[in-house]
Amino acid sequence: MQMRMEALRVFAVGILVGWALGAVGKEVTGLPSCHFPAIFNFGDSNSDTGGMSAAFYPMVWPFGETFFHEAVGRASDGRLMVDFIAEHLKLPYLSAYLDSIGSSFRHGRNFGVNFRHGANFATGGATILRPNKTVFESGVSPFYLDIQIAHFDQFKARTTSLYNHAKSAFQRRKLPRPEDFSKALYVLDIGQNDISAGLSKKEEERQAYIPELVNKLSAAVQHLYEQGARAFWIHNTGPFGCMPVSILYAPNPQGTLDRCGCLKYSNGVAMEFNKQLKEAVVKLRADLPEAALTYVDIYAAKYALISDAKKQGFVEPPEKCCGKRVNGVDVQCGQKANVNGTEVYAASCENPSSYISWDGVHYTEAANHWFAKRIIMGLVSDNSIPIAQACHKAHHV
Template identity: 55%
Template structure:
């Protein structure tokens, strides 16, 4: 009887401990993000070419360095964790890095080359320099008896090991390959791409990063421009209207990425690495667009395609008709400009991934610090 009572009490204790953990939220003091235009909050706009109107019209009311009419998934991540929107590392005006920094830049890839000079290894180098310089400056200001407002916008040195490190990159490695080589060459490049990705995570870990939230790549074959420029359509299109061969290679990339993350968990025993299946969420939205209140998914909002590509923000008059202006209802469109998602689509995706339904392990973003590795 006593042993039964003891077992019962142990069960109650375990349940109480588990319940306590699940009711808590990770108090991440900062987010450090690495990626491409899907999470760029002003890097390319500040360093190379500005993002012009009508970008930002839905939420910010003006261009905000984002390739979107409003907020990105990384913005909704920050909101969920009750942190400010991330300042771009490359932006020198009005930045505040107390709660993290964004190293993502539009066009970036994992490997060097491609559309942007700011590939992942460069972003990691920028982070290492950022950390080293801010820690030195913060400590210097702390030892100085004179109060400085600068200290209030710098990261606290202890926050780097407590921060969340988010990574969303890889789509441009595939896109550039499709544009300049062929499908077999793109497929053959995947192991090297992921080896370089693994090196980047190792470097972050060496710098003290412990909590990782990693997105796989989305269904690139479902971007309207992928469909527009596919030479073999409609034979290449699947039931959702996406370019099937491109999506198959994206899925191969994601399978190998998941395996690489499994290896990283073994190699980095103190890291909590959450893998997020962004592909499945985005494809679910695209394949069920009308039932979710969106228009046909290949119908993008800003810019046009009338025998030639008209960029969002530009105009062209063809036979008296003006092309290129944004649509009247961006919130009904999944694609904002043919390549990037609208704020409404980003919100839909964020609502589905932040709860952990598409994560491995299956935990919400505010429970990442309670990852089994760190229990």
């Protein structure tokens, strides 16, 4: 029954999207624009703009090929949703907190690190809870949510001190203004890797595991609120069971797939997390009276595209653009491998914009753009407020 209701809800989102496409960027709520001076982002590879690449291993070609024309630390062929959010709010792309050099792509948006309009604390592989394994063992980031929050605290204290002691406007030009921290938009997009790790847990273990995830995320929001944050844009987690990496390598997928070819069990766990997260956001609204909290149903946006891929001009899942499997050997996107004495290179597909999945785990720029247009308008937000008005508290939640 839960899956059926979810399908109906996603179908309704698809209908809404159809008539609302022309409204992108309009103040459909009648509320004034917030004019956010900065964005502070916390998350995993879905919104990492170079943190993990700077800290451990550089991203390689063909990552970044579509828009940046070079690898710039994003797990995609181009822009991520957070990039489109920044564009819509007329802000520069976010520099990664861990990157001391910064992006140098040839589009005039970022040349070197600039934190004047925010910072990105997200890293690929990041989790809400502290990971049990290291990045070298499993690709999991050591920069889990508590560490990202600690980085923000350090960033705020240090930049405020530098700004206040600077002797000229030139010295302050790449530093956030202290007063902007309370006016900024705080985006949280994390939980996918925790859900992936929780799929192997028994039912009774998950009953305690998911509330732990939600409580930890709520605690992060409360901490940021205590630090002066007021406008929060909180993403739930996407349909993990629709990712090629989940479907193609499931041990016995027959009989476990829904009408879109997604793994029911995996998506069911994601939906339970999302349900509890939404309840937590409602509670936070009561606990944090000065905060404007928007719960964004990323799951609905992603599932809507996946379920209607062909009509939207995309190759139907679970196809991925970059990466291949040769004689049982997985060759990751942009990597080389020796398969039966032959060197195999995993290049990208000819037309990434026709694919939803970039590398089996992450999304293409085209898919990210499709999602971003929906979330920016507030079509999948519980209070229906577009992102440009997200500093306003809704009275009709």
